[in-house]
Amino acid sequence: TQLLEQSPQFLSIQEGENLTVYCNSSSVFSSLQWYRQEPGEGPVLLVTVVTGGEVKKLKRLTFQFGDARKDSSLHITAAQPGDTGLYLCAGARGGSNYKLTFGKGTLLTVNP
Amino acid sequence: DSGVTQTPKHLITATGQRVTLRCSPRSGDLSVYWYQQSLDQGLQFLIHYYNGEERAKGNILERFSAQQFPDLHSELNLSSLELGDSALYFCASTKVQSGSYGYTFGSGTRLTVV
DSSP, X not given: OOSSEEEOSEEXXXXXXXXXXXXXXXXXXXXXXXXXXXXXXXXXXXXXXOSTTOEEEETTEEEEEOTTXXXXXXXXXSOOGGGOEEEEEEEEOGXXXXXXXXXXXXXXXXXX | OOSOEEEOSEEEEOTTOOEEEXXXXXXXXXXXXXXXXXXXXXXEEEEEEETTEEEXXXXXXXXXXXXXXXXXXXXXXXXXXXXXXXXEEEEEEESSSOOTTOOEEOOOXXXXXX
């Protein structure tokens, strides 16, 4: 059983469309992070959220941490081909926050 | 360039062999984490070192071992390799012992066992 479930697994959209990807768990996390990974590269940190209900914006990307700190969402407005990549969520849990547990990711393709 | 250096970038070897993957953390970072990424399992935590000492082990096979040296670089040793060990291996670094504020990843080593 995956601790962090991401959905959808694959998403293919046209440039200019909006989209939301989800990261869900039955466990509580002390913090949750989103990364983007491009082919042949390591994941790159986009954002960290630590407070239940927290919303952070990074240009066209909006991240939300659930009130109960068990889930998160990433919304992209007016997607561009440069947004293409694997989006990973990762959580740190209080007693073992030395390591991150990763979801399997959402593979996003934005077509021109 | 993230500041975390992994070598080699690609490695092709035969079953039964032993390989060593190397990671130099970002300047000033004391923690090194190793992860294995495969298509079916995603990113799986292997092991964590902080300032030369092992802090935690995850899903690391007994055939795998690691260490962190006084200059803080780390090596992951994989022995008696099997076809199923083919994967991307990433290291990541942080300044502190906690991953709560995010990792900086290297660009990975792609291991192919034939």
